[in-house]
Amino acid sequence: MSSCSATQNTSPHNDAMENSCAASSCCSNKTQSETSTIEDQTSSVSDSMQLSWIITGMDCPSCATKVENAVKNLNGVTQARVTFATERLLVKVENRANISDDILKTIRELGFSVKDDTSSKPAENSFLKKYWRILSLALVMLAAVLIKGTFPVVGDVLFYLATLWGLYPVASKAWQLARNGTPFSIETLMSIAAIGALFLGETVEAAMVLLLFMIGEHMEAFAAGRARQGVQKLMELTPETAFQIDSDGNKTEVSAHTLKPGDIIEILPGSRLPVDGELLTPNVSFDESALTGESVPVEHNSGESVMAGSLSVDRVARFKVISKPGESAVDRIIRLIEEAEERKAPVERFIDAFSHWYTPLMMFMALLVAFVPPLALGEPWVEWIYKALTLLLIACPCALVISTPAAVTSALARASRNGALVKGGAALELLGSVKTVAFDKTGTLTEGKPAVTHITSFGSSTQNPEHEVLRLAAAVESGSTHPLAKAIVARADEMHIGLPVAEEVEAKAGLGVQGLVEGRMVVVGSPRHLQGSIDLIAGAQQKLEQLEEQGNTIAVVTVEGHLVGFIALRDNPRSDAKRAVAALKAMGINSVMLTGDNPRAAAAIASQLGMGYRAGLLPGDKSSEIERLQENGRVAMIGDGINDAPALKTADIGIAMGSGADVALETADCALTHNRVEELADLIGLSRSTMAIIRQNIFLAVGSKAVFLVTTLLGMTGLWVAVLADTGATALVTANALRLLRNRSNNTKKG
Template sequence: MKNSCAAASHCSNQTQSEGSSIEKNHNPSACEYTQLTWLISGMDCPSCATKIENAVKGLTGVNRARVTFATERLLVRAENRANIGDDILTTIEALGFSVKDDRSSEFAAKSFLKKYWRIISLALVMLFAVLIQEALPAVGNVLFYLATLWGLFPVAAKAWQLARNGSPFSIETLMSIAAIGALFLGETIEAAMVLLLFMIGEHMEAFAAGRARQGIQKLTELTPETAYQIDQKGNKSEVSAHILKPGDIIEILPGSRLPVDGELLTPGVSFDESALTGESVPIEYNAGERVMAGALSVDRVARFRVISRPGESAVDRIIRLIEEAEERKAPVERFIDTFSRWYTPLMMFMAILVAFVPPLVFSQPWGEWIYKALTLLLIACPCALVISTPAAVTSALARASRNGALIKGGAILELLGSVTTVAFDKTGTLTEGKPAVTQIVSFDTSTLSPEQAVLRLAAAIESGSTHPLAKAIVASADEIKISLPVAEGVEVKPGLGVQGLVEGKIVVVGSPRHLQGSIDRIAGAQHKREQLEEQGNTIAVVTVEGHLVGFIVLRDNPRTDAQSAITALNTMGIKSVMLTGDNPRAATAIARQLGMEYRAGLLPGDKSTEVEQLKNEGRVAMIGDGINDAPALKAADIGIAMGSGADVALETADGALTHNRVEELPALIDLSRSTMTIIRQNVFLAVGSKAVFLVTTLLGMTGLWVAVLADTGATALVTANALRLLRNKKKG
């Protein structure tokens, strides 16, 4: 059914009033669908997200639905019809979840009362019933019946709604059957206790989920909703940050955060980036430098030119990658998801056999075996098993994000722990990525200022490039105020060089290997090149009409944290290899300084080939930051981009070091190993407790409330064990 755009507009107005947002479709021909977004409250574990997702997918008119547990966001692609938003909201609320709105304090208070009033009142009624049970047993028994019904109503209602929406074997279903069965058997105390313990267990899961999401929630709160925009006449007005576009001029006050990525226009402003990078000391930026969204101005009013589109700032990109990460589950997590889908129906079938076979075949008492069957149902609750892996993975991903590393899912997290080799790009990864011109060697004696003539030609060709070496050359020319001629027909050849037409002549700035023929025609040029490269320098060769006119000598120093990262990896038994397009002599100097292997003189395709060869020795992780690194990042078992790198590198990679510190990598690998250890412990605790209480139940040693207490206890244990990953602070 095709709907009009007017219907889409009506739908947008309705859903936004309920706390949702609309992602606009810029394709006019595709106006039959719209994208709706809500923030959901009440999800205790990833299985809650799955329940909402399945229910919304089942609605007529919904094309796609995705729930992200980490950010509590529901994204729906649905038909443009007036009541589609109402249908979705009704379904969410029927499942027992809520939609967040902008009245945060009022919402929090209502949410608190709604969550805890029923459990507190249930506990009080049960306590009163216990106190009067001996004196007035009939009254006490009635109170236990009432307490059970009071606790059962929301659980059974949710079970019924889940069954209608495609989840008939939910935990709520098992609890409802057990509680109703216990009432029919006259076990009122145990029926009420089962529900009370179940509710407590749910809130423990909610607490764990909240702890795991804290770091991500703080990230979403870093960027303000409004900004002060400066118009062409210099007038200032407060506007929504969502309407800002590249080129707009904005102003932030001291103590305020930047809502978007921006180019600083005010010189000498200090910013607190501790929430983004973990650095406690404010960093001073100069005019023209890029500052990330979320940075806090420390000392003065600052003006910026907006450089990021709505929803595409550094913070938005990190949040988007976190949401995508949930779709890439670890193999062990996918196995447990699959296992739990048939485990619960199987246990329900076993409970039916336990209830009917002994009485019918062996003439055993019906009451005794029905009671055992109900206990078996509670033991069958897969709470502890289902949460064992996602609780650990969510905690690990949250901690990694807090410490400056973003991993796209549990699958990548699991692989990291088995890495045997790490391949590093050099420029911008192992080095600062801020090379500077240290010397100019001219082979042209026809001008009065031969060094400046070489720099003038090179800067003209490189003026439009974003490569670190090109920017260093242009900056050097600007520093001595050289007037640059216009370069025409500039052509970039990745890994080789740049060429263009300057003042009617073909000028090429490239690598020595690419221009070796021109070097060989000048006496002494090759010797000079070797001498400079042995000192750890990078050489840019400049030719005019094929004739060598000079060398531009650049140097990029190693990062201060690179040495500690390589040392830590060596201690962990992991080999480090530098892959660079730089010359072998400069690469040797850097590699010796850092204590690692290297492969030099590589083109982008060569890096991929080297990664493939390294994979023959074991699992390989590749770290890079440039466009040239994208193929190698893709070829590696795990590709990790530097957070300040090119967008294509970040999109290709499986993770990112958002704080731009390679020293986070060893800690990340150690976190992966710790996570897998905790997952194995959690699975053992969850499955082991089930096995023990299965035996004790069939032997008649344990009853309903002990079974649910054991399940709640196992859930608490695996949750607490997983939360240790959050408390495990990074070293140093």
């Protein structure tokens, strides 16, 4: 057991025109070579460097803390961080000679290894190195048991030797940990208990304590590996090499990390895409199950973006690289998982703080047990020293400290596998207590693919006035990534309308966009922003209301302040939006749509989905509405645009759609990478299940300690039983936490 002591060019119309920018990749800490003997990525900035290694042998999150503390204490190290989920050590150091050697030496002295540190040795030697000491200890103890009946003295000697054999690595590690800032480790407690038992002549129990301790360590290592499997599989999705096509059509195999945006690559059937790419080959099917959970291959057409890690099912496919090195969709997921460990749940932070004083306190209590009864009451020294040693082993906080991170790690791994990234235990804990979910409309509840349904012109003297309205509007919208702007430009393209160049284009959040077209100021904006121009034209307001009542969003077009027309657009609800709202309602959670769209269009969407709404909101108004909703309990906000960022920050939990703008993803506490809002109910259910398991684990850990504390003081349990109980409790809470990896749907759990 381990001691557990990017600016988007956006057209900001009304909220229905809220930003639903295309997914952009985000940096990751994924290693450049998982198979190298020592992964040492070095970036030199003046006199400082950043180094990175993969560390193996960490059984629980406290192991990460051990490594961090030890490395931080080295001369020349300015910062160190270990991510338990990905087993990565990131170190910022002064640029001095041999500092890498010092770090590696410290890691190995603590009993951990650098990945593939033994790669030059045969595989069987690695296995023997891992299990030799525990197997040999068990064999010596077995021999001692067999001999002791006939030759008691020889049997005792063998138990004595077995104890020393098992004690050496434990005591050595305890000494190194103490030197590097972790004096109150389980290795320290175990060493004191084993040495004390030897002095008392309890050689059998001393050896048994160490054997059970070693078995417990391997059990924790197995559990930790299971909890990390999801992340490790994700890290292995992208291949290390790719076939690059040069300008002459020649194909060369290159390292995937050398690819840059604009490069042309080719993948074969049955191969995975190493980077995010724009498909150049028409009609190719991809297996995206590892990323999206969808078992049915998805067909993509040329021009569409395909995520790294997707597997070509049926044909050779060529791509144009669109992600920078380390910034693919897979890299973004890994980065967020690594960052999540720094955002611990409140209960996790409490237990961490508790463990810092718990072990020293228990050691002090053990001293009192050892000395007070004999000195004050004349009790036998041997009996109370033995009880004190047993108390030391009961004091091991492994089960308690691992109870929360094991559950959180398992939950985060399952969430990422099912298409949801949660930035840490704090967000995971809060999700389960949400009373209201506020939804953005465009791109969140709707598909984010609006289409022009109607064009109305006013007072134009041209032969085709509707075309003129569309031509002017598309000219100023042509540089925007906003869904409504793209729909206007797409309609102009369909009608083969040539677009003039717009100059001095300026966008204003939530209001509209303007620019000079052929020397005239053209404004495309929301009705409320241009209401004055609408009021000047007879019948314009009635036409506006008629279009809005049909569920349309209206873009108003003016030239030099004069109304020239309306462009009506409609965006249909997502196919899963109604199911998401119904699932949340079944969990006792209210849903409300916050939109800047007109009340009539908002009501049409809300009635289809069975939810409440607030319409006509500017970005700042959304934050105010969130604050009002918070009067009735915790609120989660889900959106995808730049306009949503303030509300995402104001809400207790901000949730971004994975295809949203960078600022929304950075601001949010969670992200739905598959862009399916129905996953939200499962995510909340997962949070409730996680907190229930954490409560169960804490009860099991604390309860077992309390029971064996009493039985020890009453003389009913001894050293080996205490270790067995601690190992059992640790295994039990870990196994309980691993249940979260198997459960896939919790949206009916009320918690």
